[in-house]
Structure formats: C-alpha cells, structure tokens
Amino acid sequence: xxxxRSLSKKFGSGAGAFHALKSIDITIExxxxxxxxxxxxxxxxxxxxxxxxxxxxxxxxxxxxxxDIATIPPNHRPVNTVFQSYALFPHMTVAQNVAFGLEARGTxxxxxxxxxxxxxxxxxxxxxRDRKSSQMSGGQQQRVALARALAPRPRILLLxxxxxALDLKLRKQMQFELKRLQGELGLTFIFVxxxxxxxLTMSDRIxxxxxxxxxQVASPRSLYDHPANRFVAEFIGEANFLxxxxxxxxxxxxxxxxxPLLREKKSRGAVAVMIRPEQVVVGATSEKAITLDxxxxxxxxxxxxxxxxxxxxxxxxxxxxxxxxxHAGTALADGQALQVSLPIDALHVLPEETADAA
Amino acid sequence: MPHDAPASxxxxxxxxxxxxxxxxxxxxxxxxxxSIVPLAVxxxxxxxxxxxxxxxxxxxxxDGWQAVFFERDFFDDSLIPATAHLTILGRSIALALATTALxxxxxxxxxxxxxxxxxxxxxxxxxxxxxxxxxxxxxxxxAIQEVIxxxxxxxxxxxATGIIDEPLQMMFTNGAVLVGMAYVYLPLMVxxxxxxxxxxxxxxxxxxxxxxxxxxxxxxxVVLPLMWPGxxxxxxxxxxxALGAYVTPRLMGGGRAMMWGNLIDLQFGQGxxxxxxxxxxxxxxxxxxxxLIWYARRTAKxxxxxx
Numbered sequence: 286x287x288x289x290r291s292l293s294k295k296f297g298s299g300a301g302a303f304h305a306l307k308s309i310d311i312t313i314e315x316x317x318x319x320x321x322x323x324x325x326x327x328x329x330x331x332x333x334x335x336x337x338x339x340x341x342x343x344x345x346x347x348x349x350x351x352x353d354i355a356t357i358p359p360n361h362r363p364v365n366t367v368f369q370s371y372a373l374f375p376h377m378t379v380a381q382n383v384a385f386g387l388e389a390r391g392t393x394x395x396x397x398x399x400x401x402x403x404x405x406x407x408x409x410x411x412x413x414r415d416r417k418s419s420q421m422s423g424g425q426q427q428r429v430a431l432a433r434a435l436a437p438r439p440r441i442l443l444l445x446x447x448x449x450a451l452d453l454k455l456r457k458q459m460q461f462e463l464k465r466l467q468g469e470l471g472l473t474f475i476f477v478x479x480x481x482x483x484x485l486t487m488s489d490r491i492x493x494x495x496x497x498x499x500x501q502v503a504s505p506r507s508l509y510d511h512p513a514n515r516f517v518a519e520f521i522g523e524a525n526f527l528x529x530x531x532x533x534x535x536x537x538x539x540x541x542x543x544x545p546l547l548r549e550k551k552s553r554g555a556v557a558v559m560i561r562p563e564q565v566v567v568g569a570t571s572e573k574a575i576t577l578d579x580x581x582x583x584x585x586x587x588x589x590x591x592x593x594x595x596x597x598x599x600x601x602x603x604x605x606x607x608x609x610x611x612h613a614g615t616a617l618a619d620g621q622a623l624q625v626s627l628p629i630d631a632l633h634v635l636p637e638e639t640a641d642a643a
Numbered sequence: 644m645p646h647d648a649p650a651s652x653x654x655x656x657x658x659x660x661x662x663x664x665x666x667x668x669x670x671x672x673x674x675x676x677x678s679i680v681p682l683a684v685x686x687x688x689x690x691x692x693x694x695x696x697x698x699x700x701x702x703x704x705x706d707g708w709q710a711v712f713f714e715r716d717f718f719d720d721s722l723i724p725a726t727a728h729l730t731i732l733g734r735s736i737a738l739a740l741a742t743t744a745l746x747x748x749x750x751x752x753x754x755x756x757x758x759x760x761x762x763x764x765x766x767x768x769x770x771x772x773x774x775x776x777x778x779x780x781x782x783x784x785x786a787i788q789e790v791i792x793x794x795x796x797x798x799x800x801x802x803a804t805g806i807i808d809e810p811l812q813m814m815f816t817n818g819a820v821l822v823g824m825a826y827v828y829l830p831l832m833v834x835x836x837x838x839x840x841x842x843x844x845x846x847x848x849x850x851x852x853x854x855x856x857x858x859x860x861x862x863x864x865v866v867l868p869l870m871w872p873g874x875x876x877x878x879x880x881x882x883x884x885a886l887g888a889y890v891t892p893r894l895m896g897g898g899r900a901m902m903w904g905n906l907i908d909l910q911f912g913q914g915x916x917x918x919x920x921x922x923x924x925x926x927x928x929x930x931x932x933x934x935l936i937w938y939a940r941r942t943a944k945x946x947x948x949x950x
Contacts, residue, residue: 337853359852372850376868385864386854437855 287313287336287441287473292345292355294331294497305331307497308345313441313475318467320476322484323494324520330445332494333477337366337443349440360389365434366443369450371426373418379429380405380414386437400436407466408432424455431463435470442467444476448483460487481521485509493517509561515635518559525565525603527558531634539599541575544629555637562592564631565605567623574626579603581621595623682928689921697915707918711926728906728923732930735903738820738892739885743832745825746881747874750832757833758840769837772830780827784894787823788814815897823895824885831884832877839873875938883931903927 294306306328313319321329334340336347338359347355354362365386373382380401387397405411408428418426427447434442444463448456464487467474478484484491485505493500493508493516501513512518515526529536531553535543538558569576579595582602590606597603605625607617617623689707691699713722757768775783790796791813798810813819843866851861867874889904898905903923910920 339849339852359849360855360857364853366850366853368846368850370844370846372844372846374847374850374865385851385856389851389854389856389860389864433854 286315286350287475288346288348289313289332289336290346290348292332292335292347293343294328294335294340295343304497306335306342309499311492311499311502313473316471316473318464318474318476318487318489320478320484320488320491321494322478322481322491322520323500324479327494328497329477329479329494333366333443333445333475336441336475337364338362363440364443365437365439366445367427367430367434367447369446371418371430371447373426373429373433375417375419378415378417379410379421379432382418382429383432383436385433390437392437404432404436407435423450424459427451427459431466435472439472441473441475444474446477446479449478449480456483463487485521493520495520511633512559512635515557515559518633518635523562523604525560525562525605526635527560527601527603528637529556529558529634530554531556536575536632536634538575538577539601540577540597544573544575546629546632546634553634553636557635557637559633559635560627560631562604563606564628565603566626566628567593567605567607568626569624570626570628572626572628572630574628575632576624576626577603578622578624581617581619581623584617584619591617593617593623595625685921685924689918689925691918693916693918697911697917699917704918707916707920707922710916710919711922731901731903731906734900735886738824738888738902739882741821742824742828742885743878743882745821746829746832747878749825750829750836750877751874753829754833754836754840758837758843765841772833775826776830780890781894783827784823784891787826788894791819791822814895815899817896817900820892820896820900823891824888827888827891828881828885831880835876835880836870836873839870839876843869879935886931887927 289309289311291308291310292306293304293308296303296305309328309332321332323329331340335342335355338354338357342355345355346353349363374385377385383401383404384397387400388394392400401414402411405414408431410425410428410432413421413425418429421429427450430447448459448463451459460483463474463476476484476487485508488505490502490504491508492502495516501508501517503511503513508517508521512521512524518524518526527538529538531537531546532543534546536546536558537543566572566574577597579597581593582596583594585592585594586609588609590608593605593607595603595605603625688699690703690705692702692704692706694700709722710725711728712725714725714727715721716723753772757765757772760768778786788795792798793810793812793814797813798807801807802810847865847869848861851865856864887904887907889902889908892898892900892902893905901909907920907923907927910916910923914920
C-alpha cells in the first residue's frame with residue numbers, strides 16, 4: 286500500500302516559484318490499477334516521477350509499506366517505470382535489456398536467465414530475445430520496456446503515458462493486455478495518461494488532477510456519474526451545463542416551470558445543472574422530466590448515432606444523441622423545432638463556479 | 644518481343660552507372676590529386692636512387708628499403724639489422740599511446756562539461772576549444788615552453804609561493820614532450836567525444852537508475868558503451884598524427900630522443916637520402932594501416948560474437 290501524504294512540489298523559489306503539486310493526499314491500495322489523469326501540466330507526471338524517485342518532494346511523505354521512501358534514491362526503491370519514450374538501451378539485445386535490472390541489483394547469475402525467459406514469455410517477446418531494440422516496431426519496444434520493468438519484481442509498476450506513441454488499433458490492444466497482465470500478476474500499477482477513454486477502460490480508480498491539485502479520486506463509473514465539479518464533468522466525457530437556481534428543494538431552469546428535486550431539499554442559490562448528452566430524451570418521456578423547447582442548430586452523423594446540437598429558447602446550447610435506428614434519425618433536419626426531455630434522475634447539480642476555483 | 648527487354652534494361656543500367664560516375668567525379672578528382680598522387684610519389688621515390696645533393700635520380704633501387712631494415716657494419720661492411728630504427732619506432736608508438744591516454748584523461752571531462760552546458764552556451768565553450776587551432780603549431784609549442792622553462796611562468800609562481808626553493812627542470816624531459824603533445828592534440832579528442840555525449844539520451848541513464856543501477860554501473864554498462872564510437876574516433880584522430888609528430892618532440896624534448904617523424908625529417912634534410920625518407924614514411928603508413936585493420940577486424944568479430 287502506498288500512502289501519499291500532503292505531498293507538494295515547488296520549482297524555483299520566491300515570487301517566481303511554480304507549484305507543480307499542492308499538497309496531494311492519495312492512498313493507493315495493494316494490487317490496484319490506479320490512474321493519474323489530467324491535461325498536460327496538471328502535475329501527474331511530476332507525481333509519478335516523485336514516486337519513482339527522480340524528483341524530490343518539497344514537502345510531505347511517500348509511505349510504502351509503512352516506510353517513508355521520499356528521500357530514497359531511485360536505484361534503491363522497489364519501484365520500476367515504463368517510460369513514455371521506452372528508453373530501451375539501444376546497444377543491447379531484448380534479453381540484455383530485460384536482464385539489466387536483475388544484474389544491476391546483483392541477482393545470482395543462475396537466476397537471471399530463467400527469469401528473463403519467463404518474463405519474455407509473459408509479454409510474448411521470447412522469439413525476439415536476440416534482437417536489438419532499434420530493429421523493432423513501437424509495439425514490440427513497448428512490450429520489451431514492460432518486460433524490463435517487470436523482471437526485477439517491483440512492488441509497484443509506474444507507467445508514464447506508455448501507449449501514447451502507438452497507433453489507435455495497437456493502443457486498444459495494449460490497453461486490454463496491460464489490464465489482463467495487471468490482473469494476472471496482482472501487481473499495483475500506477476498509470477499516467479491524459480486520455481480519458483484510456484483511463485475509463487483500464488482503471489480500478491482514477492485520480493483527476495488539474496493545476497497541481499487533486500480534483501476527485503473515484504472509480505470510473507462514479508467519476509462519470511457523479512463528478513465532483515465542473516472540471517471533472519467536462520474532462521470525463523461530454524457534458525451539458527444549464528444555469529439554474531434551487532429554492533426550497535425546487536429547481537428553477539429558464540424556460541421551464543420549477544420542478545421538485547429528489548436529492549436536494551434545501552436552497553442552494555445559483556447552481557449549474559449537468560446532464561450527459563446521451564441522457565437527453567428526444568420528445569416526451571414517461572419518467573419525471575423537465576421538458577425544454579429548442580431548435581436544431583447542427584447535425585453530425587457519427588455511425589451509431591447522430592450528434593445533435595440544440596439551441597434552447599433561453600439561448601444556451603444543448604448537445605444530445607439521436608440513435609440511428611431504422612425508424613428514427615431521418616426525422617431530424619437542420620433548423621427544425623424540437624422538444625426534449627431531461628429526466629430528473631439524470632440531472633446532476635454542481636456548485637456554480639463563477640471564477641476559476643482551481 | 645521478350646528478348647528486347649533485357650537489352651533496354653542493360654542500357655538503362657549503363658546509363659545509370661555513367662551518371663553515378665560523373666556525379667562522383669569531382670570528389671574522386673580531389674581524392675586522387677591530394678591523397679593518392681602524393682602517396683604514389685612517395686612509393687615511387689622509395690624505389691629510386693638517392694641523388695647526390697638530395698632529391699632522387701631515375702633508376703630502380705632497393706637501397707632505401709634496405710636501409711629501413713638493415714645497416715652496414717662500420718668495420719666489415721656486412722649487413723646487420725637496423726635495431727636503432729626499431730627503438731625509434733617503439734618510442735614513437737609509446738609516445739603516441741601516452742599522448743592518446745593523456746588527451747583521453749583530460750578530453751573526456753572537458754567534452755562532458757561542454758555537452759552538459761545549456762545549448763546556448765555550448766557554442767562558446769566549443770569556440771574556446773578551437774581557438775588554439777588558429778595559432779601556428781610552432782607558436783603554440785613555444786608558448787608551452789614559456790610556461791614550463793626554468794625561468795618560465797610556472798616556476799616563478801611556484802618559487803614566489805614558496806612551494807619550491809629552486810626551479811624545477813621540466814624542459815627537455817619526456818614529461819615536457821608529453822605535455823606539449825597532449826596540449827596540441829587535445830581538441831582532436833574533445834570534438835568527437837563531445838559529439839558522442841551530445842547525442843547521448845540522458846533518459847537512458849534515468850532508466851538505468853530506475854533499474855537499480857549505481858552511478859558507476861550506469862557509466863560502465865550504458866554511458867561508456869554508447870560513447871565508445873566517439874572515444875575510438877578521438878583516439879584514432881590523436882594517435883595517428885601523434886605517431887608522426889616531429890616538431891613538438893624536437894622543441895620540447897630538445898632533440899635528445901629521436902622520434903620516427905624526426906628520422907624522416909632527417910633523411911629529407913641533412914641526411915639527403917630521399918629514398919630512405921620515403922621508405923620510412925611508407926613504413927609508418929603501413930604500421931598505422933595494419934593497426935586500423937586489426938582493430939576493425941577485432942570489433943567486427945566482437946559484434947558478431949554478441950549476435
């Protein structure tokens with residue numbers, strides 16, 4: 286178990302100092318696939334490099350198995366990294382690369398070769414063990430980098446955007462394989478990415494970061510369904526935001542009569558109401574819902590459904606999906622008037638952020 | 644008409660070959676004029692007769708080559724092996740090796756220092772390294788003399804600070820020759836090694852640290868192997884001219900210990916034996932060539948053994 290306690294990182298000093306991390310607290314469980322997700326510059330890579338030992342924290346602790354490892358140099362930490370650039374040693378063969386960590390650690394030479402064979406078998410690279418890394422494709426290099434980091438049996442495997450250099454098809458395949466491998470080995474993975482799809486498909490839990498602070502730590506499902514704030518809602522998937530007011534448990538939206546909410550009983554004043562595009566219903570629905578009128582502004586065909594952009598009467602824009610089943614889809618046209626329903630259960634009330642809270 | 648196809652294909656190949664040759668012609672001309680022709684002249688001279696007042700006279704003769712390996716006994720005029728030449732060759736090789744080693748010791752940290760500066764200031768440091776090239780070799784060597792001679796800068800500083808009581812005799816020693824040589828050839832080591840370090844991807848050393856390598860282990864297994872081609876290039880660039888050096892050994896060593904370069908110089912000058920001088924030059928070229936071929940074969944074999 287890795288306990289990250291009020292960890293901070295400051296580059297430079299005085300007025301020009303840059304706070305890459307502002308007091309981060311996370312507990313990463315044993316055998317978890319944990320993802321650090323955020324846009325570039327959010328501090329996720331700095332946090333990963335700190336766990337690896339390449340950066341020294343300005344404050345806080347990194348507790349692994351009850352011991353603070355924050356000041357231990359990288360070559361004494363039971364933590365290995367799969368680098369974004371792979372960083373394979375170009376003058377060595379695949380087998381030599383994989384054996385490096387074991388040899389540097391002083392493993393008994395009789396045990397090195399069997400371990401190298403075993404791990405190459407796991408990543409399906411045994412047939413290329415005598416190749417130089419310069420003679421391999423990106424996907425193959427990726428597997429070797431993975432094998433090299435796994436060979437010394439680390440307590441935690443760190444992965445720094447390892448799939449970003451691969452093409453889409455290969456990336457999908459590697460996502461699946463990484464997830465499978467993590468499950469089989471039962472090893473803790475800490476994975477850094479800026480790709481929310483990748484994070485959602487692979488992770489047990491995701492930490493969303495922005496501007497050096499933690500926005501939310503939760504399972505993919507819970508992040509999507511119950512984002513803690515507007516940033517998370519927008520970063521994970523697509524979201525519509527409608528300005529509203531809550532008075533005495535009733536939601537007031539422009540262009541609609543007030544509706545009582547199930548979860549909100551008190552007055553909250555100005556709020557932002559979030560709804561995912563796929564939860565907006567075209568026409569009427571039997572559920573308890575808010576109905577709004579608008580006019581179709583644009584239609585974008587995308588295979589299984591059509592992305593509809595609707596201009597509401599109050600001036601805001603609402604995105605929704607219209608499924609391309611045989612009997613629907615054809616009905617919609619540019620500029621057409623359209624009534625939509627927002628089921629009350631699908632509405633998510635977020636605090637209205639007037640200024641940039643982060 | 645299927646049998647026509649090869650004919651036109653041949654014509655195409657002929658045309659392509661002609662075009663390639665004409666493209667290579669300028670470079671070939673320069674190489675021929677500046678490298679092959681002078682070498683051919685030297686080979687020809689080594690098989691001719693010595694002129695009475697220097698130069699060569701037409702006519703085939705093996706006297707020059709014979710004098711490389713044998714000398715006439717002073718008393719009975721019989722041929723005895725020219726062991727003096729072997730001693731001189733040995734001394735030249737030893738000096739060239741020592742020079743290479745010394746430029747290595749000073750050149751690697753220098754190159755490392757420059758290559759790890761911010762890119763904007765690297766140009767300045769490289770400029771400082773190349774400044775000595777702008778000065779004549781003779782002037783540079785005399786400048787070194789000025790520093791280490793009995794009443795030179797170094798002795799005066801040491802005397803003034805009370806570290807020594809009487810001037811150190813540094814000039815005209817083997818150490819003086821070595822210092823002079825290392826000074827002259829240092830840039831030739833720094834430049835290729837710098838190029839190798841600059842190309843080095845420091846993310847690789849990060850990966851090595853991540854995989855439990857100590858600094859020394861990383862240096863031995865990752866940094867040095869990847870810098871090796873640069874080190875080899877620098878060593879060859881220093882070793883070869885150092886082997887034939889004659890100005891620096893004479894000025895710094897006072898001509899007491901003769902080098903192969905001085906021996907050649909002597910034959911073309913006072914000795915007035917051009918065929919011998921030419922034969923000695925060719926011998927040196929063959930020694931260098933032999934060493935390079937040996938090295939190339941060894942590395943090829945090693946690479947092969949590594950798979």
